[in-house]
Amino acid sequence: MNRTTHPPGHRRVPHRKGAAPAAAPAPGRTPARRRPASQQWAAWGFLAPVTLYLVLFYAYPLYRNIDLSLRNYTVRSFVQGNAPFTGLDNFRTVFDDPTFAPALLHTVVFTVVCLVFQYTIGLALAVFFNQNFRLSATLRGLFLVPWLLPLIVSASTWSWMLNSDSGIVNAALGMVGIGPVNWLTSPDWSLTSVIIANTWVGVPFNLVVLYSGLQSIPTSLYEAAALDGANAWQRFWRITFPLLRPVSAITLLLGLVYTLKVFDTIWIMTKGGPADSSTTFATWSYQLGFGSLLPAFGPGAAVGNLLVVTALVFGLLYVRVQRKQALS
Amino acid sequence: MNLRTGTWWKTALGLLLTAIMLFPVYWMLNVSFTRDQDMRKSSPDLFPADPTFAGYRAVLDDQLPYLATSLVIGLGTVVLTVALAAPAGYALAKLRPRGAGVFSFLFLVAQMIPGIIMAMGFYAIYLQLGLLQSVPGLIVADSTLAVPFGVLIFTAFMSGIPGELLQAAQVDGARALRTFWSIVLPMSRNAIVTVSLFSFLWSWSDFVFASTLAGGGAHEPITLGIYHYIGNNNQQWNAIMATAVVASLPATVILVLAQRYVAAGVTAGAVKD
16 A cells, blocks of 8 residues: 555546555545545655664664763773763763863864865855856866865875975975974964865865856846946955855855864874864764773763754754745 | 856966865875885975886785775665665655655754764664674665765755656556656666765765774775874875875766766755756
8 A cells, every 4th residue: 555656636537436446455544535645655655764764873873872971881881781870970071171172162263264264265266167268167177076085085195295394385385485384293283284184175065066156146247237337356246245145154054064073184184183282072072982992982972962962053054044045 | 257258367277276276186196106215305206206106006915905895885885875865755755745844854954963973873882783893884874974965865856857757657557666666766867876976985985984883893994994004104105195096086987977966966955956
C-alpha cells in the first residue's frame, strides 16, 4: 500500500473503480480518504530510511554529546558507560579554565576577521568577474580550486609557505627588507597565520555566491545609471551594493556558521598553539577530548555544546532571513 | 556592466589575480619536485631547476593503501548518500507529506552542526559498538557531511520536474516506486551528479572524522596519511607535497570535467533562483 500513489483528481470514474480493489488491500480506510492517505503513506515510505538515519546518526550522536557534557567521564567509565551524573559541573570547569577567555576571544577574532576579508575580497572579485571579459569564465572556475582542495592539503601547503626559515613568504618579505616573521611558532603571529590560510580557503565560496547574486541584477539599471552620468564607484554604491544586500546577508550568515566550526586548518597548522595563542572553541574541544593522553571527554563535550548552541543561533537566523527573502 | 566591451587589460588583470590566488597551488607543485638538499635554502627556488621524483616515489611506496582506503570510503559515501537523499527528495518535492516543512528545516539545521561535535558523539557510540577504525563506520560518519545537502539538492531539483509527467505515469497505473525509479530518477541525472561529486569530495577531504574515528587503525584515509607524514618526517617536504598533489587530483579532475555542477552546488541553498 505504501508504494501506491494516486494523483489528486483528474481520474476517470471507470478507471478508478477498476483500480480501487487491487490498489487498496489495507483495511480500515474509507474510500473517500484513500487517495490522500495513500500518498501520505507513500511519502513516508520514501522518507523512512532518511528519518531513521537522522535519528541514529544525527540525533543520537548529539544526545550522546549532551550526555557526555553532563557526566563525569573517565576513560574507564567511558568504556563501561556508568559515569556519575554531575549536572553542569563540566560547564563550570570549562568557564573557570584559564583557556576559556583566550579561546572565546580567538574564536570571535578569527571568525570576524576571516568573514570581513573573505566577503570584501569575494565581492571585489565578483564585481570584477561580472564584466564578462575574455577568459573570465575560465578564470572564475580556477578560483574555485582553493575551496575544493582537501583542507589538509591547503593547510600543510600554507604551513610550509609560512615556515620561519625556508618559507617563501619570509623569503619574499626579506627581499623588501622585512625581517623573518615566526608565523607559526610565535604566539603573536599564529592567529594571523591561520586567518590568512582560512581566508584563502573561503574567498571562492564568497566569490561564487556573490557572483550569482550579481547576475540577477538587471543590466538595464546600470545602463540607466550610466546615462545619468553615474561613474563606476557611484554605480557600485547606489545599485550593486544595495541590491546585493539580501545575498550578502545570506553569504555572511552562512560564512559565519562555517567559520565558527573551522577545525582542520587551525589544528593542522598550529594545533591551537603555541601556548593556546590560536586556540578556538573548535580546537579546544578537540584538544580536551582527543588531544592528550588523559582525555577530558566531559569538558570537551561541554565546549562542543557551547559551539553547537552558537552555531544554531546564527543558523536559525540564517533560516529566518532566507524564509523572509523567499516570501518577498 | 556592458557585456561586449571586454578589454585586454581586464583579461590581464584577471590572469594576474588568478595567478596570485593559485600561487599556493603552484608552490605545492614546485616543492613536490624540489630536491632535499635544495629544500632548506634561505631563498627558495621559484622553479624546480633540478626536478626530483623522489617525493612521488615516496607516495608510491608509502601512500597507496591510504589512497585506496579513501577511494573505497568515498565511493561508499556516494552510494549511501544518494540512496538516502534521492527518495527523500522525491517525497518532499512531489508527494508532500504532512510535516515536509519540518523536514526541510531539520536538514538545513543539520548542516550547521560542527563536525567536531558529531565526531565526539560518534566516538562514544562507535566505542561501544566496536566500529572504531572500521571502513563502514567511517562511511556512515562521512555521509553525515553530505546527506542534508543531498536532500536539499534533490528536493530543489525534483520540484522542477513537471507534475503532468508524473501524473500521466500514475494514471497508467505505475506505482510511486516505479514512477520514482523509471521517471524521476533518470530525469534527475544532474542532481545525482552534483550530489555524488560533493559527497565524494567531502568524504575524500574529511580529516575530523578520520582523525577521531579511524586514527591508528588498519584502514586510514589519505588525509591521515598526509598528517602522519607531517608529524613523522618533518624534513621530507617534497614527499609531503607530492602526497598533497596526489590527494588534490580528485578535486582537480572534478573541476575540469564538471565545473558547472560544482558552481551549481556551491550556490545551491545559499541563493534562490
